[in-house]
Amino acid sequence: MREPPLKLGTAKADITPAAPVPLAGFAHRAGPFEHIAHRLYARIHCFEQQDKTGRKASALLVSADLIWWGSDLVSRLTPVLRERYGFQTVLLHATHTHCGPQTSSLFTDALGKPDPGYLEALEQRLLAGVEEALHNSEPVTVERGSGQCRIGVNRRKQSGGRIEMAPNEHGQIDPDVTVIRFRTSNGSVKALFVHYTCHPTTTGDNEISSEYCGVAMERIEQSLGDGAVGAFLQGCCGDIRPALVSDGAFYRGHRMEVERFGSWMTEEVLRINSLPMEELAPGDLTSKTLELPLGFDSVPSVELLEEQADRSDIHSEWACLLLREPHRRAESIPLEITRLDVAKDLSFVAFNAEMVVDYGLFVKQASHGTMLPLAYTNGMIGYVPTAEQLAQGGYESRDAVPYFGLPSPFRPQIENDIRNAISLITGKEEETHEPE
Known part of the structure; x- marks a missing residue:
């Protein structure tokens, strides 16, 4: 007996303030944004299927031009989406642009302050898009193709006995571009x-931008035509940065560089799209x-926090936050991992964190290449580094901790725990790693 067909409904909602x-993501910016370089969108995909007994399964996947969906926002939105529309699975995913509004009130102000009016508008536009x-919604077939793009470079480099945020040409990256195409019965591309x-x-x-990924999706959608709705799915890019390098150091670009990287991504995706794809x-x-x-490695004492609160830097902001909200002085924080199966040999594995590329x-x-990792989904707890990175130090493992209001860096044992959990959720329990 053949499997019931997959149905897909799509929408594209403008979520530009x-x-x-x-804006969120950079502490150096002051005041509200000054210009709109590229508009922000939430690309909405509603999956539906009836099983052999007639029961309906449904899932929502949203890819939004946001830095993340704050955990506090997700906890408010998810019950509404489940109860109002009957979704069994909700994946609120963000491309992680640093040129969009803050969506969480859980972090220090240095990462950006949320605007209540914007969050209310975001919710309304999301719900209208789901409707x-x-x-x-209509039946679709699923196809997959792949290629590569070299926009990213590892940003952790050993120098003078310490880790600096600098281009590491020999560091780990994931250059793969995976394209998933959904076609309707008449052969047109729906998503x-x-x-x-x-x-x-x-x-x-200090301007609104959907960044290279948003620029690429706009151009790809225009090229496909027929109302096709794209979705950029961000991988585990915690330690991967755009390769804008001069004299061995990173530099920030402007609209021209955003457009250039967007063009690179567009060209590779359209090349993949022009070739025969594997039908799943x-x-x-x-x-x-x-x-x-x-x-966590440790929990700071009240005495330490009171001492840090007198400083005039991010550590003061961090200490005041933990003193004001003592529940943050916990021994652990939950990492949520969700697997969504869309077709045979195609699943998404989502994390509510900034996962580094190793994960x-x-x-x-x-998963032997059948599953794609999605970070920045259904909330944000902060960076999740490897055991080696925790031992080395650097931004992802230690320096970012106060910005996210965490009590301390993580214990090195988390890497084995996460690898075991990934092996479990991918169905490869026999490959699990024993904890140290």
């Missing part, structure tokens, strides 16, 4: 997913989620 608000997508792994931090200008057999639209506590590569390895 109607009025100037502060639109549900009304154009096109593009999976890649690199921070959208080409520019630090239908499978069950299913999902599973597990929650893994990530242990994304492990997802691909553990």
Whole structure:
């Protein structure tokens, strides 16, 4: 008996702020944004399938031009989406652009302050988009193609006995571009997913931008025509940055560099799209989620926090936050991992964190290439580094901790715990790693 067909509804909602608000991601920017370089969108995809017994399964995947969906925002939106529309699975994914509004009130102000009016408008545009997508649902086939792009470079480099944020040409990256194409019965492209792994931090200008990934999706959609809705799916890019390098150091670009990287991505995706793709057999639209506590190395005392609060830097802001909200002085924080199966040999594995590239590569390895890792999904807890990175220090493992209001860096044992959890959720338990 053949598997029931997969149905897909799509919509594209403009989520550009109607009025100037502060942007998120860079501490050096002051005041609300000054210009709109590229508009922001939420690309909405509603999946539906009836199983052999007639029961309906449904899932929502949203890719938005945001830095992340704040955990506090997700906890408010997800119940509404589940109860109002009956979604069993909700994946609120962000491309991670650093040129959009803050969506969380859980972090220090240095990462950007959320605007309540914008968050209310974002929610309304999301719900309207879901309504639109549900009304154009139709059966689709699923195809996959792949290529490569060299926008990203590893940003952790050993220098003088310490880790600096500098281009490391020999460091780990994931250059793969994976394209997932959804076709209707008449052969037209209804949706096109593009999976890649690199921070959208080409520019630090104080202007709205969907960054290289948003520029690429706009051009790809225009090229496809017929109302095709794309989705950029960001991988585990915690330690991968755009390769804007001069004299061995990174520099920030402007609109021109954003457009250039967007063109590179567009060209590769359209090249892949022009070639024959692998058609994937239908499978069950299913999902599973597990929650893994990530242990902190230590919990700061009140005395230490009071001492730090007198400083005039990010550590003061961090200490005041932890004193004001003592529940933050916990021994662990939950990492949520969700697997969504869309077709046979195609699943997404989503994390509510800034995962470094090693974890994304492990997802691909553990699943034999059938699963794509998505960071920045269903919330944000901060950077999740490897054991080696925790020992080395550097931004992702230690320096970023105060910005996210975490009590301390993580324990090195988290890497084995995460690898075991990935092996479990990918169904490859026999490949698990024993904890040290």
